[in-house]
Amino acid sequence: MSTLAERAAAAAGRADTSPSPVAEAPFHEPEYTTPTVDPMAGYEPGDDDPDMVPVHIAWIRVRKDIRAIGKTEQYNDGYSRYNFRGVDATVQAFAPVTMRHGVNVIPHRVDATYRDTKTAKGKATRECTVNVTWHIVGPRGDVLVAQSQGEALDSGDKGTAKAQSVALRVLLLNAGLVPTGDPDPGNSTIDRGEASVRSAVSYLDEICNPGTSAGRLRQIHFELKQSNQLGAFVTNEVGDEEAIGEMVVRIGKERAAEGATS
Known part of the structure; x- marks a missing residue:
């Protein structure tokens, strides 16, 4: 349908050359999407590189190779004595195996709390408790998220480092389901008799x-x-x-x- 101006121009014997108004389309913000970057794009495997498998498969392979870590270290302060699996022994067992399978274990977040305390002999010390969130990163860059806690006492400035080391040991042993290799206590029985009386x-x-x-x-x-x-x-x-x-x-x-x- 022509407009009023067009009809008036036609009656006067002339044509209206002015452009007809065009309704503007509603404005929309352009959509921007971040392209997904493949971390393995352009990757060329080397002779010693691990298999490019998902992280949960790589971690299973780590567990298969660890087998067991024995309680070879002993704590003895004169009052109590027990065997345990230390941080160094645990890391030494896991380090070459995780490297072989392309697995990285990285602390992602550390939440720490502190309190002042004393030893049994009255020496001032500080207790540190940490809750660490770990990223177990596979050879393809995918991640397993895990958490562990650690606690340590120190009279200097090493409490946080000690607590994080304990948390790492707990993570590796628990997430790896690592046995000690010791005989199961349920395999033996002891007939309990009367407790011996300790002398004065x-x-x-x-x-x-x-x-x-x-x-x-x-x-x-x-x-x-x-x-x-x-x-x-x-x-x-x-x-x-x-x-x-x-x-x-x-x-x-x-x-x-x-x-x-x-």
């Missing part, structure tokens, strides 16, 4: 040790009472004969007084 004299070194806590002294007093040995005479720290029950109480009070004045 055997407590002397622990009672006289300045590092023995007040709680442990109370426990010793209880154990001596249970075995009816509170009245047993022993040679105390100054060479005199003294009932061991009285000795425990006396030393406990002396240390409590020292703690109150320090």
Whole structure:
């Protein structure tokens, strides 16, 4: 249909050469998409390169090659003793295997908390607890996400590093489902008999040790009472004969007084 201007121009014997208005299309923001980049684009495998398999397959291959890590290290502070699998032993077992299969284990995020504390001997120390988020990266660049925790005490500035090392050991052993190779405790049975009674004299070194806590002294007093040995005479720290029950109480009070004045 012509417009009013066009009809008037036609009646006057002339043509309207002005362009007809054209409705504008609504404006849309152009859409921008980031092209997906193939991390393996242009990759040319070398002679020693790992197979380009997904990360979960590469990790299974790592687990197959690890087999077991034994508890070959021993902790002994004079009061407790046990065998364990250390950080170095665990890393030494995993490092060459993960390299062979093209797997990287990288800390992605570390959340740490701290608190001041003291050792049993009263030395000031700091406790660090970390929660680490790990990226286990396969040869093709795909990722498994895992988390582990670690805890450490240190009197200097190494607590965070120690806690992260513990978290790494926990990750590798747990995510790798690594056995110890030790005999299963369920394979043997022991007929439990009556517990042997500890002699009063055997407590002397622990009672006289300045590092023995007040709680442990109370426990010793209880154990001596249970075995009816509170009245047993022993040679105390100054060479005199003294009932061991009285000795425990006396030393406990002396240390409590020292703690109150320090």
